[in-house]
Amino acid sequence: xxxxxxxxxxxxxxxxxxxxxxxxxxxxxxxEMLWAFDxxxxxxxxxxxxxxxxxxxxxxxxxxxxxxxxxxxxxEPDIINAGYLFPHTCDSLQNLATQVKDxxxxxxxxxxxxxxxxxxxxxxxxxxxxxxxxxxxILEQQHGSLDRKKLSTACKLGHKIDSRRLELxxxxxxxxxxxxxxxxxxxxxxxxxxxxxxxxxxLDAISIPDEPxxxxxxxxxxxxxxxxxxxxxxxFDDLHLSLVADDLLAGSRRIPRxxxxxxxxxxxxxxxxxxxxxxxxxxxxxxxERFRYLNKRIGNSQAxxxxxxxxxxCEPELFDHHLMVKALKDxxxxxxxxxxxxxxxxxxxxxxxxEALGELLRDRMVS
Amino acid sequence: xxxxxxxxxxxGSLSTDxxxxxxxxxxxxxxIIATGVNGAExxxxxxxxxxxxxxLTRGDxxxxxxxxxxxxxxxFATGKTTEISCHGVGAxxxxxxxxxxxxxxxxxxxxxxxxxxxxxxxxxxxxxCAAGTGRFLEVMADRLELDLGELSNPLNLEGETAPISSTCxxxxxxxxxxxxxxxxxxxQIVNGLQRSIVNRIWSMVTSIGVQGEVTLTGGVANxxxxxxxxxxxxxxxxxVPDNPQIVGALGAAHIALKGYSQG
Numbered sequence: 001x002x003x004x005x006x007x008x009x010x011x012x013x014x015x016x017x018x019x020x021x022x023x024x025x026x027x028x029x030x031x032e033m034l035w036a037f038d039x040x041x042x043x044x045x046x047x048x049x050x051x052x053x054x055x056x057x058x059x060x061x062x063x064x065x066x067x068x069x070x071x072x073x074x075x076e077p078d079i080i081n082a083g084y085l086f087p088h089t090c091d092s093l094q095n096l097a098t099q100v101k102d103x104x105x106x107x108x109x110x111x112x113x114x115x116x117x118x119x120x121x122x123x124x125x126x127x128x129x130x131x132x133x134x135x136x137x138i139l140e141q142q143h144g145s146l147d148r149k150k151l152s153t154a155c156k157l158g159h160k161i162d163s164r165r166l167e168l169x170x171x172x173x174x175x176x177x178x179x180x181x182x183x184x185x186x187x188x189x190x191x192x193x194x195x196x197x198x199x200x201x202x203l204d205a206i207s208i209p210d211e212p213x214x215x216x217x218x219x220x221x222x223x224x225x226x227x228x229x230x231x232x233x234x235x236f237d238d239l240h241l242s243l244v245a246d247d248l249l250a251g252s253r254r255i256p257r258x259x260x261x262x263x264x265x266x267x268x269x270x271x272x273x274x275x276x277x278x279x280x281x282x283x284x285x286x287x288x289e290r291f292r293y294l295n296k297r298i299g300n301s302q303a304x305x306x307x308x309x310x311x312x313x314c315e316p317e318l319f320d321h322h323l324m325v326k327a328l329k330d331x332x333x334x335x336x337x338x339x340x341x342x343x344x345x346x347x348x349x350x351x352x353x354x355e356a357l358g359e360l361l362r363d364r365m366v367s
Numbered sequence: 368x369x370x371x372x373x374x375x376x377x378x379g380s381l382s383t384d385x386x387x388x389x390x391x392x393x394x395x396x397x398x399i400i401a402t403g404v405n406g407a408e409x410x411x412x413x414x415x416x417x418x419x420x421x422x423l424t425r426g427d428x429x430x431x432x433x434x435x436x437x438x439x440x441x442x443f444a445t446g447k448t449t450e451i452s453c454h455g456v457g458a459x460x461x462x463x464x465x466x467x468x469x470x471x472x473x474x475x476x477x478x479x480x481x482x483x484x485x486x487x488x489x490x491x492x493x494x495x496c497a498a499g500t501g502r503f504l505e506v507m508a509d510r511l512e513l514d515l516g517e518l519s520n521p522l523n524l525e526g527e528t529a530p531i532s533s534t535c536x537x538x539x540x541x542x543x544x545x546x547x548x549x550x551x552x553x554x555q556i557v558n559g560l561q562r563s564i565v566n567r568i569w570s571m572v573t574s575i576g577v578q579g580e581v582t583l584t585g586g587v588a589n590x591x592x593x594x595x596x597x598x599x600x601x602x603x604x605x606x607v608p609d610n611p612q613i614v615g616a617l618g619a620a621h622i623a624l625k626g627y628s629q630g
Contacts, residue, residue: 329489334489348436349436349475349492349493352436352449352450352451352475352492353451353490353492355449356449356451356452356487356490359448359449359451359452359487360452360487360488360489360490363486363487
């Protein structure tokens with residue numbers, strides 16, 4: 001049984017013990033560099049509770065990730081003491097950075113990190129190395145010079161975490177992971193706020209058997225930005241549906257596609273790592289590449305169907321979604337698309353859709 | 368040896384429908400009652416009515432499949448299946464060449480593609496909104512002071528139509544109120560409402576496509592005007608069962624029969 005600390009309690013304890021904590025928005029950022037500055041990055045985009053304050057600052061058609069992040073910033077200012085980091089994931093999050101910094105105002109620094117977009121080549125690699133350097137310089141203004149040894153140690157720790165997550169992901173695809181759908185995503189999401197040493201212990205505590213665990217579950221892959229709501233994951237468990245693979249920005253899109261060599265030069269390692277992450281709608285890359293990647297994962301995991309878990313008003317994902325669904329259906333893969341609001345349980349209609357997808361997949365297994 | 372008997376019960380948001388079959392697939396009883404506030408109780412009442420009508424007891428029934436949004440609450444069910452699968456199977460039983468099922472139920476609508484054996488191939492369903500459903504028509508009938516039968520008068524396809532642009536039930540009701548305030552004839556508003564539902568369904572149809580014969584199920588299939596308009600929009604005839612409300616329960620009963628036969 002996993003013992004995962006509660007996010008709020010853990011961060012409160014860290015804060016009370018003098019730990020510097022930076023509130024981070026989704027999704028891709030150089031966590032190793034923050035660790036090297038003794039800063040704990042904590043993702044803040046999914047706090048529980050109602051949205052009471054954020055709506056006053058945002059239009060109605062903004063995605064719940066932005067709304068919930070702002071709600072946290074307005075409601076829980078005491079936990080975050082080292083600033084907020086806004087990676088350039090989408091225009092809505094970038095606009096939120098502007099609002100928080102220039103219009104709302106917070107008592108801690110607000111940072112941006114402009115990930116490269118589009119085609120990746122030598123120029124974009126150089127650009128990424130440059131922005132890493134710029135980010136280092138900006139952090140040094142607040143936190144003093146970067147200790148290169150600490151960065152090297154942080155990269156080694158990050159490498160171990162990535163390698164372990166890759167092993168767990170592969171174990172899940174081959175029925176060797178002794179975790180339910182809910183437990184797997186709890187484990188993955190613990191990486192959003194735990195100290196790397198604590199997180200690695202948690203990952204290492206999962207033992208992976210050599211042989212597959214026999215089961216007769218229907219196999220699904222989930223794609224989108226965020227993992228399905230815990231209620232949905234439990235419902236999959238109830239229905240004997242196994243999420244054998246994912247293409248989630250909060251999940252496998254953060255794990256390099258292959259195991260990297262152990263880091264030698266930290267900056268080179270971080271650059272290499274970024275460009276080995278799977279294709280993602282927020283990086284505005286080639287749709288063909290993303291489709292090929294998705295197909296490969298479907299093949300490797302023997303997923304029988306794909307569930308798109310779409311965050312409402314998520315522009316980058318919605319641009320790709322329609323074309324991905326069409327391309328998958330053309331190859332005969334059943335697809336179900338569901339909207340998510342992050343919080344709130346499953347409606348009867350949601351349950352019916354999921355159950356119907358399960359029935360469809362089981363019918364195919366029988367025939 | 369007496370014939371084995373099978374029941375399908377569809378606990379919907381507006382009505383609870385039950386079908387009793389023998390092992391040859393012959394329908395022995397069909398019951399439709401209002402669901403009210405307690406779906407579990409409605410299912411019990413419908414079951415008892417069917418048994419009373421056929422002079423049977425619960426012990427005579429070999430298997431029961433529950434479907435509909437209240438499927439999990441049916442205590443006497445031996446299995447449960449979604450209404451999406453059940454409407455596919457039910458439509459296939461009634462019209463074996465069906466390739467596409469359009470089900471417009473009380474609180475949701477669905478388009479289902481099925482294969483030559485009635486098995487689901489793909490589906491789409493409306494999302495958290497009553498637009499394009501039976502409840503939409505009920506709300507509008509109330510507002511227009513018409514009963515549902517009057518609201519289903521065959522549409523005059525050439526006649527004038529009041530545009531109801533919104534596909535949200537609440538906003539559409541506001542539009543209807545505005546039209547009434549402008550003394551727009553009720554027939555034109557009814558035309559507009561039917562067109563609004565068909566447009567809503569059409570967007571779902573286009574998302575998964577049409578194949579084979581089209582069968583319309585669910586209580587809204589009793590709306591003759593809407594059927595005419597849907598046929599015009601699809602450019603092909605639509606199969607309408609004699610009792611479209613019962614198709615989900617019929618499919619559930621056949622699933623119970625098949626499941627029992629296969630052990």
